[in-house]
Amino acid sequence: MGKTSKDKTISSLSAEMPKAEEDFQLLVIRLSAMGDVAMTVPVLQRLVKTYPRLKITVLTKPFFHPIFEEVPGVTIVSAEVNTKHKGIFGLWKLARELQSLRLHAVADLHNVLRTKILRFFFFFFGIKSAVIDKGRAEKKELTKLHPKNIQPLKTTHQRYAKVFAELGLPIDLNVSVEVKKHPIPQFIKEKLTQPRKWIGIAPFAAHKAKMYPLSKMEEVIAKLDAENKYDILLFGGGKHEEAQLNKLASNYKNVISMVGKLTFKEELQTVSNLDVMLSMDSGNGHLAAMFGIPVITVWGATHPFAGFAPFQQPKENQLLPDLEKYPLLPTSIYGNKHVEGYEEVMQSISPTEILNRIEEVL
Structure with missing residues (x-):
């Protein structure tokens, strides 16, 4: 696809990020599943610590709201994929709702059909996106029976962090983040x-x-x-x-x-x-x-x-x-x-x- 006049490159987005951090609206998409959703939290916590004025909206399924509540300061939006956001017309409605946030960029940490459709709509709106590389080929190689060559691949946390880096938001996963215990039920x-x-x-x-x-x-x-x-x-x-x-x-x-x-x-x-x-x-x-x-x-x-x-x-x-x-x-x-x-x-x-x-x- 060719770039529209609205479509900023990753490099230009990165260049303007430090001076516009307080005005930068980032959408992060991770709809499911529970383990993958939970793995986003340590990454997002470090993103928030590194860029404290960044405005982050997370799009996920309603059940997972409590998980993302562990990330301070983020806004959580529900993807009602079985009701009002079902199908391509429902996703169009969802994209229009999210467009009203005046987004600057989208981080797709899921990369499934639904999120691909949403990214297409965002491209139409002139909103840049970056998407996770799940490493399917290298994972297939890892599980191949013959010949066997076992090497550690990038972690899912590293793959998430790479998406933010592509949007001009590099983070250090080794940065210490304070995590507090909750009151006991x-x-x-x-x-x-x-x-x-x-x-x-x-x-x-x-x-x-x-x-x-x-x-x-x-x-x-x-x-x-x-x-x-x-x-x-x-x-x-x-x-x-x-x-x-x-x-x-x-x-x-x-x-x-x-x-x-x-x-x-x-x-x-x-x-x-x-x-x-x-x-x-x-x-x-x-x-x-x-x-x-x-x-x-x-x-x-x-x-x-x-x-x-x-x-x-x-x-x-x-x-x-x-x-x-x-x-x-x-x-x-x-x-x-x-x-x-x-x-x-x-x-x-x-x-x-x-x-x-x-x-x-x-």
Whole structure:
């Protein structure tokens, strides 16, 4: 596409940014999913700290508002993609609504069909945009079975930061940002009255290939419970997980399921008070990392080299299967692909290994 008279280049946008920061209106788009949304927060927090007068509007789905509320000073706008913003005409309506903000630039951190259509409309309005490079080719290479060449790729956080850099807003992801704990919800105060260490455990994942066997996870929970010095909080979502976690919690004195007990905002408030989170390669780990909580992740068919490890967590907190026994790992980026003979890779991670890492962190 050729440039219109209104269409500023990235270089010219970058050149004017420092002197016009207080007037600069930036739209950031990330509609879903929960883990990817949570990963935007540490990046946006550093963007706000670096450019404190920058005016940022975040476009996301209504459910994710509490996540973006962790970024000070941003305005959050809902994309009602199932109702008034459904389809191409709904997206046109949404684009016109956003145009009224007098945007200078758009950072598309999602890069899906909906956001591509929105970017086209913004181009028509003369608004410059930058978009995330998801690195699909290199991720495909990482999961290729033969020949196997495992190298760490850019993290999702780095890919987000690169979008802002292309708009003349470079940030340093290593900059320190203060993250405060939230008040403890009343339900938690009533259930957990003793001043003990809190261990969060999120045993589920979207795909079986990313989920530690529940029987082995119960071994971890049973041993932690038997020490009688921790409170163990179980996290998950949906009716099926709720039933399983309620049943699991009922077998132990110091274990409580959070599912169905709290609003999503209250759940985030609770997570902010954890001493450690144990999760799969899933959204709950990223939610905890938003608050600077130590996160121990258990990996199966996927691998942290794909760029989805929780923010600023040491590699010692990323527990991997036996790579000598399973040399073709990772076999999947999202855990949705199956390779014959690799169905039980997580069995090679022992409960003792997980328990030892929890003890070391605490």
